[in-house]
Amino acid sequence: MRHPLVMGNWKLNGSTHMVHELVTNLRKELSGVVGCGVAIAPPMMYLDLAKQTAAGSHIHLGAQNVDLNLSGAFTGETSAAMLKDVGAKYIIIGHSERRTYHAESDELIAKKFAVLKEQGLIPVLCIGETEAENEAGKTEEVCARQIDAVLNTLGAQAFEGAVIAYEPVWAIGTGKSATPAQAQAVHKFIRDHIAKADAAIAEQVIIQYGGSVNAGNAAELFGQPDIDGALVGGASLKADAFATIVKAAAEAKNA
Template sequence: MRRLLVAGNWKMNASSSMAEALLSDILTADIQSCDVAVFPPFPYLAAAGVRLSNAAVQLGAQNCATADSGAYTGEVSVAMLQDVGCQLVLVGHSERRALFHETDAVVLAKTEKILAQDMTAVVCVGETLEQRQSGNAELIVKQQLSALLHQLKEAQWSQVVIAYEPVWAIGTGETATPEQAQQMHAFIRSLLAGVSQKVADETRVLYGGSVKAANAAELFAQPDIDGGLVGGASLTAEEFLGICRSIG
């Protein structure tokens, strides 16, 4: 059985006091029904790492460099993230792809750096509204995953989580119907089966895109949806914990 994961991507939000308050509320809740992870902005990772050092809640970073060290002003390496307590790193988020022009090759390079450090890569994929309306949603997602499917060894997939985030549902209030989300998650799992049935059975595939407490239970009840990558709703402890508690 795949254990569900609820991960909060704070994006470029929060402050020191807000981060402390959010983490305190999440830790006090002591969620047992699923795995929980948070992805604060870079400035708050070190303090969060201390706060979560003996906790069940996992710490993740929102991005990483493709280099290990050197003259890369403004970049942060995977080893640095691990040094402050991170266990997971997001790669390929649609905002990174669209705003910072990250290609599938860059996503693969970052994923390989994360796996080499024995950390978990949360790899994001998803289509735009135009791509969905033109009937190309599955083609786009397959293309985004293609390099990983061909380059990663079977054993490495134990350190990979896929997050399907339809771009048209991120921060818009729009959410894919449970049926739409399940259809794409099942398609992604069929691609993973091309690596091996074990990889298909064991790799967690999260849904992201305006997930909230009100719709989480119905989404997470789908057989191929293994939790959520939560954006705006992760900035409010009550809403984020409501999503976690929606898992029966």
């Protein structure tokens, strides 16, 4: 039985005051909420503060990126070993902003996936099509290609315990969101695609939706059979909005 996961991607936002206030308020808002995993991915420099502030709660720690190398002369990078050392659990890779602004390829992202698995961390693999690809009817083709980069190099077993976040690029930070039916269709395609390699692995993999998820559309999205929570951007910076999304996921699960 899959448990939904709602994860907040804070992106390049935060301060010591904001981290302390946001996590403290989240703890209050989410006390007593069961049936949904919760994680936050602050900027790297605030991971330890977030960990200390969340201590004793059910809020897990995540990160927004990782380097391929575990140590060495790689200025400015952060390794999987370091993330594990400070208590991070869920690591976002392949986010469309990394693919766009840092020219990260499917091949590079698959290598990051492998490094995370080797270190016992949970990859949150972001996949999704651009607006042009969507309009050209290439959604499934793009998602399959991005998943196959991992499937063809690491095998279906690599997805055991992993997370996939389907984020249509045209819906990230735009206020646009796929309809629940559209999102469900793509999620089902993703699960079916992995099932061709291993049905049992496909059944247990968590597939989140991401892209302008908010308090208004969360409940209907989470009511879909193949949508297992969300990767949340802007709404994760407000405790009440993020908590509403988590509660919607928990309620859908418990229903």
